[in-house]
Amino acid sequence: MADFLTGTRIIDMTRLLPGPYATLRLAEMGAEVIKVEDINWRDPARYTGPADESGKGLVFLANHRGKESVTIDIQSAAGHEQLLQLIQSADVLMEGFRPGRMKQFGLDYETLRQSNPRLILCSLTGYGQHGPLSQTAGHDLNYMAVSGLLSLMAGPNSTPHPPSVQLADMIGGMAASEAVLAALIERHRTGQGRHIDISMTAALLGLLPVHTAVASSRLGEYGIEELTGSRVCYGIYQTKDAKYMALGALEPKFWRAFCENVHHAEWVPKQFEQAVNGNAVYEEIKAAFLNRTEAEWREFAANVDCCLSPVHNLPNALAQAEASQLTYFIREGQSAFTSIATAAGGIEL
Known part of the structure; x- marks a missing residue:
């Protein structure tokens, strides 16, 4: 684990995959990450996939190593005050609620910055905070579909097939962690935090500068033909x-x-x-x-x-990646899974 972000505190209110993956990357860089769950609606990832003897699902374990965990009744007065105190001590707050929900909680950026002007609030959603799709429900498959990426996973006269990797979730998480790092650098210069708006769909489009140029200039419906x-x-x-x-x-x-x-x-x-x-x-x-x-x-x-x-299939890819020194793996203790190995985020120290 790196120590680039030692002394940086991040409050993570996100659930499922995109936000937890973003804060996992920041934790790998040395940040202190505190996972906050409302006692009334805990992270569904806790119960996704096979579970260990403590009842935690493999999806949760893979994305929450190195983090602290706090459960709060956010809707109670005492719980809300406890959460506010945590946020006041934080450098970054990561959230993934549907736009407008944080304001209903009294946790919108304009409110929070009054007591913590250095706070960086990162909102990670499917379609961003504004625009006609902002309130539209979606998951990884939907964001890939809307961005056009899913159509590139097929050739002429064939059906698009969703990959078994949640690309929108992971790329969205990477975009969020990247933006947080940039905001921390900006804050060092200005002394002020900011509200970051990350759209997973827009993050996917950001992967396609060449494809979008091709599509707009010569109507390449399936992207770069030579690469299909x-x-x-x-x-x-x-x-x-x-x-x-x-x-x-x-x-x-x-x-x-x-x-x-x-x-x-x-x-x-x-x-x-x-x-x-x-x-x-x-x-x-x-x-x-x-x-x-x-x-x-x-x-x-x-x-x-x-x-x-x-x-390679995935087991072979993992073995070859380590043997070839492409990455290193963090292995966590014995459990129902024998041991859990997750690849670090590609940062070579």
């Missing part, structure tokens, strides 16, 4: 043992290296041929991949500089 698996040099191929390899040979030098080392130099000028069934080059490349196992292709990739990688 529609070209033979950039796609996923099945191996002899029914596993998969990802070939990303966009640059001519990588494509040439691949072709020459599989002894098919005649493929070199056909780099951007369509990857469609019946195309002779595509059929030949598929057949070539089916002639070797994943292990054989991995050995090939280790010796040929051509942007070729195995498509």
